[in-house]
Amino acid sequence: MTNTHIHVLIPAPSRQDNQVHSPSSVKGAGDQDDPAVDDIDDGGDAYGSNQMDMMEGATCADADRMQLYAKEDDEDMDESSASAAATVPLPVELVSVVMGFLDGAGLLACASVNSQWHAQTHRPHFWKTVCLARWPTLRHQLLPQLPGAPDYDLIRLYGGCWKTCFLLNHQKSQMAECSVLIPDFAQCSVDRIVSETFTIHDHHFCLWVFPRGNPHEPEYHEKSLSVYLVLTDLDKRPPDWLTCAVFTLSVVHPTDPSKSIEWHSSLNDNKFNRSLYNWGVHSLGDIAFFKHKANGFVSNHGGTLHVTARVRLMSMSFRLHVEESFVAHEGLGLGAAPIRTLELPFCCTLADLLEALGDAFPALAIAQCRLWSFSHTVLTGQAKRPRKCLSALTQTSTPLFGSLLCDGTDIDAYSSTDLFLDPACLDSFVFVKVLDRDTGTLRYLGRLRLSVYATPAAIAAGFLAYPHVHLWHAVKEECAPQLCSALLAPDETLAPADMVIFAVSREDESPSEWMDGVRRALQRYLDQRYEMARALAANPFHVVTLADVEALGELLDLPRFRIHSVFSKCGEDARRTLLYIMEGRHLGFICDACGETDFQGPRYNCRVCSDYDLCHGCYAHSQEVGHRYANVDGKWKRVANFDAHKRDHAMTHVLPVFFK
Numbered sequence: 001m002t003n004t005h006i007h008v009l010i011p012a013p014s015r016q017d018n019q020v021h022s023p024s025s026v027k028g029a030g031d032q033d034d035p036a037v038d039d040i041d042d043g044g045d046a047y048g049s050n051q052m053d054m055m056e057g058a059t060c061a062d063a064d065r066m067q068l069y070a071k072e073d074d075e076d077m078d079e080s081s082a083s084a085a086a087t088v089p090l091p092v093e094l095v096s097v098v099m100g101f102l103d104g105a106g107l108l109a110c111a112s113v114n115s116q117w118h119a120q121t122h123r124p125h126f127w128k129t130v131c132l133a134r135w136p137t138l139r140h141q142l143l144p145q146l147p148g149a150p151d152y153d154l155i156r157l158y159g160g161c162w163k164t165c166f167l168l169n170h171q172k173s174q175m176a177e178c179s180v181l182i183p184d185f186a187q188c189s190v191d192r193i194v195s196e197t198f199t200i201h202d203h204h205f206c207l208w209v210f211p212r213g214n215p216h217e218p219e220y221h222e223k224s225l226s227v228y229l230v231l232t233d234l235d236k237r238p239p240d241w242l243t244c245a246v247f248t249l250s251v252v253h254p255t256d257p258s259k260s261i262e263w264h265s266s267l268n269d270n271k272f273n274r275s276l277y278n279w280g281v282h283s284l285g286d287i288a289f290f291k292h293k294a295n296g297f298v299s300n301h302g303g304t305l306h307v308t309a310r311v312r313l314m315s316m317s318f319r320l321h322v323e324e325s326f327v328a329h330e331g332l333g334l335g336a337a338p339i340r341t342l343e344l345p346f347c348c349t350l351a352d353l354l355e356a357l358g359d360a361f362p363a364l365a366i367a368q369c370r371l372w373s374f375s376h377t378v379l380t381g382q383a384k385r386p387r388k389c390l391s392a393l394t395q396t397s398t399p400l401f402g403s404l405l406c407d408g409t410d411i412d413a414y415s416s417t418d419l420f421l422d423p424a425c426l427d428s429f430v431f432v433k434v435l436d437r438d439t440g441t442l443r444y445l446g447r448l449r450l451s452v453y454a455t456p457a458a459i460a461a462g463f464l465a466y467p468h469v470h471l472w473h474a475v476k477e478e479c480a481p482q483l484c485s486a487l488l489a490p491d492e493t494l495a496p497a498d499m500v501i502f503a504v505s506r507e508d509e510s511p512s513e514w515m516d517g518v519r520r521a522l523q524r525y526l527d528q529r530y531e532m533a534r535a536l537a538a539n540p541f542h543v544v545t546l547a548d549v550e551a552l553g554e555l556l557d558l559p560r561f562r563i564h565s566v567f568s569k570c571g572e573d574a575r576r577t578l579l580y581i582m583e584g585r586h587l588g589f590i591c592d593a594c595g596e597t598d599f600q601g602p603r604y605n606c607r608v609c610s611d612y613d614l615c616h617g618c619y620a621h622s623q624e625v626g627h628r629y630a631n632v633d634g635k636w637k638r639v640a641n642f643d644a645h646k647r648d649h650a651m652t653h654v655l656p657v658f659f660k
Helices: 035-039 045-054 079-086 092-099 104-110 115-120 124-134 136-140 152-158 162-167 287-291 323-328 350-360 456-462 511-538 546-555 560-569 574-581 616-621
Strands: 019-021 024-027 175-182 192-194 198-200 203-210 226-231 243-252 261-264 278-281 305-313 315-321 340-345 370-377 382-389 416-422 429-436 441-449 472-476 499-504 603-606 613-615 627-632 635-640 651-654
Touching: 092 104, 092 115, 104 115, 104 124, 124 136, 124 162, 136 175, 152 162, 175 198, 175 203, 198 305, 203 243, 203 305, 226 243, 226 305, 243 278, 315 350, 323 441, 340 350, 350 370, 382 416, 429 511, 441 511, 456 472, 456 499, 472 511, 499 511, 511 546, 511 574, 546 560, 546 574, 560 574, 603 616, 613 616
Parallel strands: 019 192, 315 416, 429 499
Antiparallel strands: 024 175, 175 305, 192 203, 198 203, 203 226, 226 278, 243 261, 243 305, 315 340, 370 382, 370 416, 429 441, 472 499, 603 613, 603 651, 627 635
């Protein structure tokens, strides 16, 4: 099969073309409509007594409904024993089994019975079963273009909560499917088959299927099956319209899905506009191959060939931060909450982003501001900081993804990135904080231009000239649980985006005593966050959400994409995700010797080899191995014939958060 992802110029369809409209089935963004759900309240109150009538018998408390004994025995039955029998509750385990057979309305009704039942209804797999039954397109969350995001829609659209998806009636759906059936494919003589139009919100699509190959491509005509995804209703769109979508084209094997032939579009070629309104593949397979009955692609009844398309709109989330939120934050880090989030098409350029920022912040002269992207450098233990200046780059018309924003560093697998908007327009800077050793309070002071304040001594002399201060010492703030560097020399050169913490040195205090005092103060902030996690996990009346875990992760310098990976591993259960993290694991890391992932205990990162880590057990054995592990298409695989790492290489000792 030839995979050519090429824009093809095909004349717009007309009734004079030798074409037919196929008997096709379309699943749009909603899949099914159930108006009864629109009025559902989270607490289940909208169902009132009617729904509760169906659930009677839970505690056998209603004597009018439950006949516990024959009427002729009324006078012989002791009234107190009947009352006792009537209040025996069903075992929670049995209730949980029964709930697995309920629909969404039934689950919401159960939530208002009592606190135990309410807690049971929040099990993710109940709501997942309900949602997948109503909206089958949710079964295809894994985008081939983003193998590291297996639950892309659930996390991106609904914050990782299946119940939210149900309560919102899956109104945020970004995906649709279309099927085209070609009867008697072996004898089909039409040039082109046009599917029914299908819609995702305001975006209208159809499929063009050329059973005998695209006649405008001589190399493939009469040889290959050609299929294209086409934007329709072009005359009804505004002049500057834009659609970004990825899609999968398939020829379905009717008896063995594993033999189906699929072709996936690229993340880099997802832009549809007035001049590029169709994308597809010239050859989805050889015509002769499909016609051959032994290959099994044409059905035994009517010789039908089945072609499908699965389309997903793509956008990018920009979480915007400003310095005012840094100033308001107290403690470690820069604070987590963005002041605003912008949604733009996935194929947007820097020029598109700057224009959107101008609309969002009309009081700011965006052209006079600098825009920075946050990035993690987790391998070296540096926390999330604004490190890359986008405004200084000249590629304003190039799509941000894959060029200015690097996948996995500047933007995560769920198409989200953090940006810092700087009206001060500093070209390079360091962050400055002051620790009050009397109160233990760590306050953000501001940013300083690195070219002017390149050392701790320069900052102390020019920016921290407080009276009655004997001496300032400084450290760099680092990732939790390391918290800070060693004591900085006064003339030590600082790096861009360093966060420098100053604290007063008391008279007759040695540097080691000063370091001990600073570490104790910073550790108190970390202990508060640990206690926050423990309280969250121990609260029986709070349903832990992925948003809770993400917020905690921001405070502990855990990248969001690593939390999302654990969330998937833990069966999309936020509570299990939190408990897993609290076990003190190196999320997303693998030991290159034994292959254990998310291992506990210290991690040893090689300072010589690139991205080479050992768990504590393998490091203690100090053995040289002839392999390592690499992430290939979202899966860890063992790579043989690796002998670069030596026992005498220097290793950095790194602890995980919640290390005991």
